[in-house]
Amino acid sequence: MSAGTIPARPRVTIAGLADMRSQRQPIAMVTAYDYPSAQIAEAAGVDIVLVGDSAAMTVLGHESTVPVTIDEMLMLTAAVRRGLRTPLLVADLPFGSYEISDEQAITTAQRFIKEAGADAVKIERGGTSVERARAIVAAGIPVMGHVGLTPQTASTIGGFRAQGRTAEEAVAVFRSARALQNAGCFALVFEAIPSAATEAMMPLLHLPIIGIGAGPATDGQVLVFHDLLGIYDGHAARFVKRYAELREPMITAVAAYAEDVRTHRYPAPEHEYSMPAAETQLLIGLLPEPAHPGDAVSGITPSPATA
Ligand SMILES: Nc1nc(=O)c2c([nH]1)NC[C@@H]1CN(c3ccc(C(=O)N[C@@H](CCC(=O)O)C(=O)O)cc3)CN21
Ligand SMILES: CC(C)C(=O)C(=O)O
Ligand SMILES: [Mg+2]
Incomplete structure (x- = not known):
């Protein structure tokens, strides 16, 4: 069945996500960073697409999420917007773009809505981020929070490590979530x-909780596009499940192309454009005389010794 024959799914809304939670209908969320990955998420029928600041690592090759800029995230979000219709589009506000003041947070969030077409923004941590979330929401922009392992501040929480493994730490995660x-x-x-900490907190919260490495008790799950497709070369976290191993077939395809170029198997006749024979004859008459033997071959500058 072609995509065109499938009836359009209604757009996912924030109210719809709350309904999914109350009806215990699991929410599927995935990251996307460009037009083709957005189209794939759309066709796959996920509920939420996140333009994650994990783009810093998966797309831009940085070692953490910290270096990605507002302008880089805006460019990626705008590309995802063009490939997406149905899922809710959430954009991560990058490190340094919302922490300073409510004014900075609102200004940044507005850019993602106005310039890139995001439906909502996501910010990390409790603490001062709670006030930033309140301010952005008051400005009319939906906000998703993010607690537990917060990669933007990984250096202050001991790296990319699980959080809330002691009762005291788990209570701190819960307080952030509730705030x-x-x-x-x-x-x-x-x-x-x-998982046990998540399970204990779930009945005490009333909004949809999307987990990544938080066990099965959450209302939904999120995974990074490149992780689930097997095209991220970095260390895979414990929570990653690979649904495909696309890195090897991608390398094989590009290597096959390079080999075809080197052995003149590409391009084949079906990849060529044709020209009427009479036009070719006319062209040869219009072009300068071919070079004489010993002259420079076209495109190659003669060395002083042979010039
Ligand atoms: N490709 C990718 N996938 C992600 O899920 C992801 C990113 N990048 N970049 C931003 C953050 C960083 N994330 C990470 C990265 C590594 C681990 C990790 O390897 N953790 C170890 C140690 C856990 C522990 O001992 O507490 C693990 O084995 O899971 C976890 C989350 C999640 N996010
Ligand atoms: C892993 C998800 C939640 C994220 O924040 C990201 O991809 O940046
Ligand atoms: Mg993120």
Whole structure:
């Protein structure tokens, strides 16, 4: 069945996500960073697409999420917008783009809505981020929170490590989650939190919780596009499940192309454009005389010795 024959799914809304939580209908979320990955997420029928600042690592090759800029994230988000219709489009606000003041947070969030077409933004952590979330929501922009392993501040939490593994730490995660809920967030990401801790918190929260490495008790799951497709070369976290191993076939395809070029198997006749024979004859008359033997071959500058 071609995509055109499938009836259009209604757009996913924030109210619709709340309904999914109350009806215990799991929410599927995936990251995307460009037009083709957005089209794939659309065709796959996911509920939420996140333009994650993980782009810093998966797309831009940085070692953490910290270096990605607002302008880089805007460019990626705008590309995803062009490939997406149905899922809710959430954009990560990058490190340094919302922490300074409510004014900075609102200004940055507005750019993602106005310039890139995001439906909502996501910010990390409790603490001062709770006030930022409240301010952005008050400015009319939906906010998703993110607690547990917060990669933007990995250096202050001991690296890319699970959070809330002691009762005391788990209570701190819960307090952040509850504060973000009270600040008006429409959903939260729980990242790298023991399943038992997540399970204990779920009945105490009323908004959709999307987990990544937070066990099965959450209302939904999120995975990074490149991780689930097997095209990310870096270390895979414990929570990653690979649904495909696309890196090897991609390398094989590009290597086959290079080999075809080197052995003159590409391009074949079906890849060529044709020209009427009479036009070719006319062209030869119009072009300068071919070079004489010993002259420079076209495109190659003669060396002083042979010139
Ligand atoms: N490709 C990719 N996938 C991600 O899920 C992801 C990113 N990049 N970049 C931003 C953050 C970083 N994330 C990460 C990265 C590594 C681990 C990891 O390897 N953790 C170890 C140690 C856990 C522990 O001991 O507590 C693991 O084995 O899971 C976890 C989350 C999640 N996010
Ligand atoms: C892993 C998800 C939640 C994320 O924040 C990202 O991809 O940047
Ligand atoms: Mg992120």
